[in-house]
Amino acid sequence: xxNTDNNRHLINILQLDLLNWFKTAKRxxxxxxxxxxxxxxxxxIMAQQTQIDTLIPYYNRFIDRFPDVISLAxxxxxxxxxxxxxxxxxxxxxxxHQAAKMIVADSNGIFPNxxxxxxxxxxxxxYTGGAIASIAFNEKVSAVDGNVLRVISRYCNSxxxxxxxxxKKSMTQWIESxxxxxxxxxxxxxxxxxxxxxxxxxxxxxxxxxxxxxxSFSSGTTDQIPVxxxxxxxxxxxxxxxxxxQNGGLFFIRRPESGxxxxxxxxxxxxxxxxxxxxxxxxxxxxFPALSDPVFIGESRHVFSHIIWEMTVYGFNLAGMVGETADxxxxxxxxxxxxxxxxxxxxxxxxxxxxxxxxIAFSKLLTLIKDF
DNA sequence: TAACCGTGGAC
DNA sequence: TGTCCAAGGTT
Numbered sequence: 001x002x003n004t005d006n007n008r009h010l011i012n013i014l015q016l017d018l019l020n021w022f023k024t025a026k027r028x029x030x031x032x033x034x035x036x037x038x039x040x041x042x043x044x045i046m047a048q049q050t051q052i053d054t055l056i057p058y059y060n061r062f063i064d065r066f067p068d069v070i071s072l073a074x075x076x077x078x079x080x081x082x083x084x085x086x087x088x089x090x091x092x093x094x095x096x097h098q099a100a101k102m103i104v105a106d107s108n109g110i111f112p113n114x115x116x117x118x119x120x121x122x123x124x125x126x127y128t129g130g131a132i133a134s135i136a137f138n139e140k141v142s143a144v145d146g147n148v149l150r151v152i153s154r155y156c157n158s159x160x161x162x163x164x165x166x167x168k169k170s171m172t173q174w175i176e177s178x179x180x181x182x183x184x185x186x187x188x189x190x191x192x193x194x195x196x197x198x199x200x201x202x203x204x205x206x207x208x209x210x211x212x213x214x215x216s217f218s219s220g221t222t223d224q225i226p227v228x229x230x231x232x233x234x235x236x237x238x239x240x241x242x243x244x245x246q247n248g249g250l251f252f253i254r255r256p257e258s259g260x261x262x263x264x265x266x267x268x269x270x271x272x273x274x275x276x277x278x279x280x281x282x283x284x285x286x287x288f289p290a291l292s293d294p295v296f297i298g299e300s301r302h303v304f305s306h307i308i309w310e311m312t313v314y315g316f317n318l319a320g321m322v323g324e325t326a327d328x329x330x331x332x333x334x335x336x337x338x339x340x341x342x343x344x345x346x347x348x349x350x351x352x353x354x355x356x357x358x359x360i361a362f363s364k365l366l367t368l369i370k371d372f
Numbered sequence: 373t374a375a376c377c378g379t380g381g382a383c
Numbered sequence: 384t385g386t387c388c389a390a391g392g393t394t
Contacts (some may be wrong), residue, residue, distance in 0.1 A: 044390065045391095047390035049378085049388085049390085049392095050380090050389060051380075051381065051388090051389050051392095052389090052390070053381080054380065054381080054389085078378080087378075088379040089378055090377085090378075091377065092392085095392085123392065125391060125393080128390085131390070145390045146390075147389090165373080188390090195391090201387080202383095208387090233386090259376085259377085260376085260377070260378090302378095303379085306376065306378095307377095338382055358377075361378085
C-alpha cells in the first residue's frame with residue numbers, strides 16, 4: 001500500500017478525480033434513484049457475485065412484489081425463493097427473508113442504520129454492511145469488494161494476493177484512512193471504475209480518470225495485478241434424472257433444507273456410476289412401488305460453481321397405481337413415503353411448472369421432456 | 373484457511 | 384469448448 005503521508009498528491013487524485021469522474025460517468029441504475037436502505041439492501045444482496053446487468057430485471061420485479069421490509073417479512077419463503085429463481089446462490093434469498101423477519105420482530109420494521117448493527121443480520125457481511133451503511137446512511141466505512149481490491153491493488157502496484165484475509169484487512173484499513181466525507185459516493189465510484197474501466201481483462205487505462213496516479217500503469221504491470229490464486233476446477237458427477245409422469249403431471253421433489261439448491265424443487269435425481277437408469281429407478285422406489293423400466297429421453301450438462309452435473313434423463317410410467325384416476329389427477333400415490341418427506345413431493349402438469357421455484361439445472365430440461 | 377454455494381456474460 | 388469471474392457470506 002502507498003504511504004499516505006509521502007504520497008499526498010496521489011491520494012488527492014484518487015479522492016477528487018475519481019469522485020468528479022463518478023458524477024458524470026456513473027450508470028443510471030434503478031437502485032441509484034433512491035436512498036431507501038431497504039432498496040439498497042436488496043440491490044447489494046443481489047449484486048453479490050452477480051453482474052449488475054443480470055440483476056436489474058430481478059431487482060425491479062422484487063421491489064415491485066416486496067416494496068418494503070414489512071411485505072418481505074410477511075411473505076412466505078416459497079414466494080421469496082420464487083422471486084429469486086434463476087439468480088443462483090439461493091441462500092441469499094433465504095437470509096434476506098430471515099433478516100426481514102428479524103428487523104420487523106426486533107425493531108418494529110425500522111431498518112438498522114449503522115455498520116455494526118447491519119453485519120449482525122444474516123447474509124450481510126463486511127462488504128454489504130459497508131455498502132448499505134455508506135450509501136444509505138453516509139457512514140464513514142469502506143465497502144471492499146472485488147472491484148475495489150483490483151482498483152486499489154493496481155493503483156498502489158500491490159502484488160499481494162487479494163484472496164488473502166490479511167490483504168483484505170490491510171486494504172480496508174488503508175481505504176478508511178483516506179475515505180472522504182462522501183463515503184458512499186467514494187465507495188460506489190471505486191466499484192464503478194472497476195466495473196467500467198479498471199476491468200479484470202484489458203483495462204481501459206487510456207480512459208481512466210486516475211491513470212496519472214496509478215502506480216501499476218506507470219510500471220506497466222496492470223496485466224499482472226491483481227494477484228489471485230487460481231480456483232480449482234469443478235468435479236464432474238454423472239447423474240440420472242427421473243421423469244415420472246402420471247395423467248399429464250410430472251413428479252417433483254423438494255430438495256433438502258441445506259446444501260446445493262436447498263429448498264428448491266427438483267426432478268428426482270441420483271448420482272450414478274453405471275448410467276443405465278437403474279440408480280434413479282432405485283431411488284424412485286422410495287416413492288413408487290411399481291414403475292416401468294427407464295426410457296432414455298436425453299442428456300444435459302449443468303455447470304455449478306464447484307460441481308458439474310452430466311445428466312442422463314430417463315422417463316418412467318406408473319403402472320397400476322392408486323391415484324391414476326381422473327378424479328385424483330395429481331395425487332401422491334405412494335403409501336409408504338417416510339414422514340420427513342411429507343409435503344415435499346408433488347405432481348405438476350407442464351403448464352403449471354411455473355408455480356414452482358425450479359433451478360436452471362432442471363428448468364432447462366423442460367424442453368427435453370415436453371414430448372415424453 | 374478453504375470449501376461450499378448458481379448462473380450468465382465475455383472472450 | 385474452455386476459462387475466467389462477477390457489488391461475497393457462511394461454515
